[in-house]
Amino acid sequence: MSVEPEVPIVQVEEVRENPVLYKIISSDNHVFTISEHAVKLSKTLWDLITNLGLTAENALDNPIPVENVNGKNMETIVQFCERHKYDEEEPEYTNYIREFVLPEWDRQLLSIDNEELFQLILATNYLDIQKLMDYCCRVIGDMAKDKTPEELRIIYGIPTDAEDDALERSASDSPGPSG
């Protein structure tokens, strides 16, 4: 009769309770703490961590500076990543349009004004967080539903082609810094 070797069984919940933590500093010097599972959602940050060789021991002593993201956006991003860190991976991106309803928690998180949303999109794009990018884009896209081009111009703050041409012309006519 063979005796099975005693292998310590690590419960998934235990692992969840003791995560490795990293520190991130935003452009306006706010410091955020984020768990390993959450930071993995950002490809940019995770690449940075692996390239810097940060480990569980030295992670908190070496904060990661993120120059392009301010504290407000970073707070939203950290909240989002912590919330979705154990989510299953989404199926590969396809070009199909499918019915999608934004979860209530994420809808609340993203109920911010357009400008903040655009800033968040830029930050998310920089940090390469696919899921948050997807959600932000859907929020912006939802605003465009059932709107006329004129309404869309107003909502997104886009000038008409004529206005745009006039602006370009005036910019090219005006003397530059040297002139």
Add this chain to the structure above:
Amino acid sequence: MHLPTTSFAGIRMFLKILWMMCWNFENNFGGRCTKRFLWTLAKKSLSAKKPHLIRLYILVGVLRGQGIPDVYNTLKKTFKVEDIDYPDLDFWYHRFYSGDLDMSYDRSRDPKPLSFLDLDLEAAHSILTKLPPQDRIPIRKVCKSICILIHSMRTIIDNVWLIVSLLNETETRFHWVSVKHVHDGPARSDIKKAFDYLTFHLNLTGYGIDDFMLSFPLGVKCETIFEEFISSLQQPLHVRKIRFKLCTMSEIYLLLQHVKPLILKEIQKSYQEGDDDLEIFDKIKVLKQWKLADELVLPGHLIGPVEHYFYFKKITIELRELRPEDRHPIRQLLHESTNLEHLRIIFHRRFTYKKLQDLFDAEEHGSRQMFLRIPATHEHYLITFLHALLLTDINVIRVKGWEPMRAHRGQRLP
């Protein structure tokens, strides 16, 4: 949380006092212009406070639980459109919504707000891909750069079905809209309308279709309309799955020619008989589009030389009669086709066990999976037949009953 300094009651009070002042002034001093003069003064004072008033309206909207579009519509009714700045409305709405009710915040020191055009190309592209197709049409007209961006991407529409019905309507169904042309029987003008509607959408730049079904009832001939439809197509169709239901061979041939080959993955085909079917089918079989599809649904008697089907991974054969000339191609197909992963055979008639056994010589099967549909009423044939099959290496994975009418109409198998 503290309440705002201005309220509706305050405004009403201010107007009341103003009115009383006018009244007293006119009584005391007379003259028509007094009231008008004072009213102009009041209007001036009001317009100076307009931004404050607009914020008040926004706050009321937030407290009432209205969305931004509702608040915007309310403002449009009260103020001139040029007085309402949407980004400003958006800013104040979300500020009030988050519980900050301070209306005296000075935005002039804030940096220049970002707009959609400040986003990088990747982000803008990502937003536009999330839009449903029907919303991409108006947004193309917003400005040139967005139009170019939308034209550069391909939208996949889920389903496009054109069903010409023998009942009293012809339906052109997109996944988001359904247009029915009511008529007494299949009138040509209504079929044309349906085709025109379809042409319009298929000619939009950057459109693709996941499932395209063209369906005609038996006996309906509309070759000229169909040819017009084909000639009006200005771009190849990006179709992933194409279904022909009781179309004629020439219709199938004409449409297949317009399908972009690499995208097509599945062809389903049932047809109504014409004069030169086999001749046209010979043309179809050499089409690139035909060869690139993975799955084929085919009436049994159309099976020709086996080399035309080698590249299909899934084949469904519908058998209405067992002719001696069909037997060899099917057996050869099963034996020689190395790509074939799924074979489904639908029996549309009652066949004797002897006939089935003749058709499927067990030793010659090469298919890894085989789906069978046999009338449930003929289980005794089925059991004996399966017994013969189970002696071989064929994996029979599904056996189901059969509803003759559904199968006859060419319904899709589960």
